[in-house]
Amino acid sequence: MTDQMTHTPETVEKTPAQGPETMAGGRIYQPLTDIVETDEGVTLMLEMPGVSAEDVDVTLEKRVLTVRGKIQGTHPEKLQLAYAEYGEGDYERAFTLSDDFDPDKIGASVSHGVLTVTLPRAAEAQPKKIAVTGS
């Protein structure tokens, strides 16, 4: 079974994450991410194919937003892998946010393997400028 393309595929795709190894030996990937900011807040869209809503873990601690996703493998019964272009593994990625967001207001939803995280900017959290006085 060969692909019709002659050159080796160069997919713009998820990359294995740098970091400690997993105990079970599985690979961890960095999900491809889009980050968009509006006046209302920040929205992150992370591609996590194979991850369902209940297997996603989003945490915000000290301005670091960490996203983890566990995949459900797609090994079809009675079949052997004959040709592979992509690897399967859990997802993990962390972002340092430029502003403070209320961890209670973070929204997360998964649709067709894309995790959308919304960080709304609270009205009272508008940046307060502190005037520095000279002595």
Added chain:
Amino acid sequence: MYYPTYTRRSDPFGMMRSMLRDVNRFIPTNSDQSVFPAVNVWQGDDAVAVTAELPGIDPSDIDISVKDNVLTISGERKAPDVPDAARWHRNERRFGKFTRAIRLPFAASDDKVEARMTAGVLRIVVGRPDEDKPRKIEIKAA
């Protein structure tokens, strides 16, 4: 490597140009051409399965067709709805139309193809037609 232009001392950039020529040969010109989606192919005695990661694509936007032994997956990745005033901090995902053709080891009939999409992962199972399966030949006693 020997750079003949360098021997001409009157042209100090000759060696540079000559080196760049050598480097350029190793850089493919079509490097921005990417293959999407990446597929994994699974094989068994009775069937072949093709899995592909298509995150963010509605199953109704994907077309799968089989003609003889060529399986074609095509569709469109639609960009998310973002207000015009939004500022993009990161844009790693790709959008647009895609098409991919995969050659199967046997000619498949349409009624033996089954496709399913779970959490952005497409799985197509193509059953092997009976006429393609190996037949066991009985040895008759003389």
